[in-house]
Amino acid sequence: MIPLQSFLVLSAILFSLGVYGVLVRRHAVLILMSVELMLNAASINMVAFAVYTSPQRFAGIIFAIFIITIAAAEVGLALAIVLRIFRNRTTANVDEVHDLKW
Amino acid sequence: MTVTEVLFYFIAGLTVLFALGVVATGKVAYAAISLVFTLLAVAALYILLASEFLALVQVLLYAGGVAVLLLFALMLTRARELVPELDGAQKPFAVVAGLSLMGVLIATIFLTTWPRKADSPALINFNAIGDALFRTYALPFEVSSLVLLVALVGAIVLARSEDEEEDGV
Numbered sequence: 001m002i003p004l005q006s007f008l009v010l011s012a013i014l015f016s017l018g019v020y021g022v023l024v025r026r027h028a029v030l031i032l033m034s035v036e037l038m039l040n041a042a043s044i045n046m047v048a049f050a051v052y053t054s055p056q057r058f059a060g061i062i063f064a065i066f067i068i069t070i071a072a073a074e075v076g077l078a079l080a081i082v083l084r085i086f087r088n089r090t091t092a093n094v095d096e097v098h099d100l101k102w
Numbered sequence: 103m104t105v106t107e108v109l110f111y112f113i114a115g116l117t118v119l120f121a122l123g124v125v126a127t128g129k130v131a132y133a134a135i136s137l138v139f140t141l142l143a144v145a146a147l148y149i150l151l152a153s154e155f156l157a158l159v160q161v162l163l164y165a166g167g168v169a170v171l172l173l174f175a176l177m178l179t180r181a182r183e184l185v186p187e188l189d190g191a192q193k194p195f196a197v198v199a200g201l202s203l204m205g206v207l208i209a210t211i212f213l214t215t216w217p218r219k220a221d222s223p224a225l226i227n228f229n230a231i232g233d234a235l236f237r238t239y240a241l242p243f244e245v246s247s248l249v250l251l252v253a254l255v256g257a258i259v260l261a262r263s264e265d266e267e268e269d270g271v
Contacts, residue, residue: 002110002150004216010114010147012207014121020200021125026190029175033124033137036168040144043156051151053217058234062242064156065235068163069246073253075168079175080257087263092179095190 007048014041026093028082032075043067110150117143128188130181134173141165155228 014037021034043064050060086092120143123136141164148157176182235243 002107005211006110006114007147007151008211008216009208010117012211013118013204016200016204016207017118017121017125019203020196023196023199024125024189024193026188027130027179027181029172029179029181030130030133030188032175033133033172036137036164036172037121037124037140040141040164044144044147047148047151047153047156051153058231061153061156061231062235062239064153065159066242066246068159069250072163072168073250075171076257077253077260079171080261082175083178084260086179091184092181 004048004052007044011041011044011048014038014044026095028085028092028094029079031094032078032082036071036075039067039071106150110147113143113146113150117147130176130188133188134169134176137172138165138169141169155231 018034018036018038018041021037022031025031025034046060046063046067048060050058050063054060082092085097089097091097117140120136120140124133124140127133127136141160145157145160145165148154148160
């Protein structure tokens with residue numbers, strides 16, 4: 001049997017990789033990919049807790065379904081914004097779009 | 103070690119490896135392909151967690167939909183030609199932040215005593231998930247469908263081209 005901790009450690013590693021990716025990448029779409037990694041890590045966590053501690057109540061699994069839904073909405077909207085920025089600026093690098101930087 | 107354990111460590115290793123590919127590779131196409139494989143490996147993890155419904159959703163929505171959307175965005179922003187250097191100047195800080203976050207999280211996981219009601223994942227009943235989703239969680243379900251609708255309308259408004267706007271559409 002696999003202990004609960006194994007899943008938690010795996011999701012911690014995945015989440016940290018996502019944080020690293022968000023901090024290090026310049027291209028907006030690559031940052032979005034790292035955000036997807038973090039969302040996946042969170043939903044692994046939810047599902048692991050659900051099946052190990054309260055398999056009759058499904059709260060974790062429902063949560064994972066909602067995370068996937070929100071991720072789909074987020075990707076669609078974020079890509080539209082990225083495309084609009086690219087059309088206006090011919091760049092999608094977040095370090096070149098700094099109009100609001102004081 | 104049982105077969106399940108071997109499978110778990112194999113899939114977990116694959117997941118981490120491909121995730122590393124997403125954040126560390128120097129080519130945008132490799133990052134996108136790695137992401138697809140990471141998402142598929144996570145779907146395999148859901149099967150190990152006895153939630154085959156989630157695995158199905160993951161493959162259909164994530165590996166099928168989201169990954170294709172991301173690939174299209176990479177293509178439309180001409181990322182391969184215009185972004186020779188994928189990583190910013192803050193790389194050392196990002197490494198420190200990522201590693202320290204990982205250290206804190208893993209230390210917390212091992213220092214905490216988790217509730218142990220089951221030794222292995224219990225089998226999740228397909229029908230009961232649907233029941234819970236449409237009865238207990240009906241309100242969040244409706245709200246999330248509203249969120250999807252608003253997000254899609256917003257995406258269309260944002261992404262349509264300039265000439266259409268001049269026509270007053």
